Amino acid sequence: MVSEDRKKEGLYLGQTVGFNLALPWLAEWIRWGWPHAARRDRIVQRAIREFGVKTTSADQCVANLSGGNQQKVTVGRWMERRPRILILDEPTRGVDVGAREEMFLIISRLVEEGTAILMISSDLSEVLNMSHRVAIYRDNRILQIAPSGQDSPEQVMAILTGARM
């Protein structure tokens, strides 16, 4: 799961990029109190490469990365073994335009490779462009679930605000 608030619930800001990327896979690279540096490197480098995280090295402190690259770290962290489903909560929050494009490409690629993605977002155009199916929520209730091509942004807004047409 990739959380909405990456600084509060996602990243270890004081730690290095490598620490952040390798943490969920401890069992893969530490066995019986013996860390395998090579295995850790492989996991970390693969994530950095595949997600185009722009960092000088894996020993860079995560806090020094840009918002978009931080977000790539929070997503890239889960990719060592492809999850069947990935929950992205506001994946483009605080991410600049270029990195946002990259994030969309990454998401599309993951979908092509067979990962189901549940994206939670309050950015309407993002939702409509990226999704196959859209569920519209208001006050904890689902108002409508529909294929994304069906409604125009105006119609969705109308449903959300409860306006009559």
Place this chain on the structure above:
Amino acid sequence: MRTFRQLIPLLAAVLALQLIFRFGLPYVWWDGQGLLHWWPGISGFWEQGNQIDIVQQISINAILAFGMTLTILIGGIDLSVGAVLALVGTITVSILAGGGAANSGGLAVGLLAGLGAAIALGLFNGLCAAKTRMPPFIITLATMLIARGAALRFNEGRPMHVPDQETIFLQLGNGRLAGVIPVPVIIMLAIFLLAAFLLHRTRFGQHLYAMGGNREAARFTGIPLVRVEVLVYMICSLLAGVAGLINTSQLYSAEPASGVGFELNAIAAAVVGGTSFTGGKGTMVGTLIGAVIIGILDKGLNQAGVHFSLQYVVKGLVILGAVYVDVRRRK
């Protein structure tokens, strides 16, 4: 390599203190004749016996500080270590003294009971910290009072003499390997190696850094927070128990009132060694060197004849300086 670079300032501080106490220091003071003086240093400071004394004297504090480092790393603290140290000593000695003639079983029972009590207190601390929202500072403050009270309950607070026939127990604090290296130092180094292994080479260690770095993120990464936290407090308490046994052995008696303020010395060692109070930053080597710095300072000021009241002031300033440097470097 990164961790080594972080250690350089600490090692430099050790070297500087050693040089100052050996060769002296210029100082400015108007004594009626001149303004500039040279304090000559302590000629015997580098003698082997003196240096061994220093490491012997730091061993208890270092053992406490290793445990303290773990708790501070996860953003907690354990104020109860000093009281646990006293309680373990009194429990063990009351069993040794009550066991009558030198039956070899008494020693094992005494050690087990003492360390068992320490682990139980650690378990209590850990469960409280992990399962309730009470801050560790308050929990362990309460445990400190409870443990201190329990220790004072034994023998109405009077010291209890270790029976003379308990030679093995007395070796624990006073023995010397090959007639040179004190047994407490060996125990301390062994614990250091174990703790460093645990912290830097196991998944558990990585969990500690993760938890201290960002507790919420650690939860979402799937780290078993409760288990890790309980274990940390149990280890910290157990180490306090070991330190208590050594302390008791060195004093030849269990002093229910001993260990007051030991927790603060342990915290000082950890902090001087670069452990960050916000959690998630720190190393075992750093803490070891921190304990060494405090030890050299204690010994040197003592031998230099500095009044004990001033020793506190100097130590306070050193801790303040260490934390200031740490905060500055982090920016």
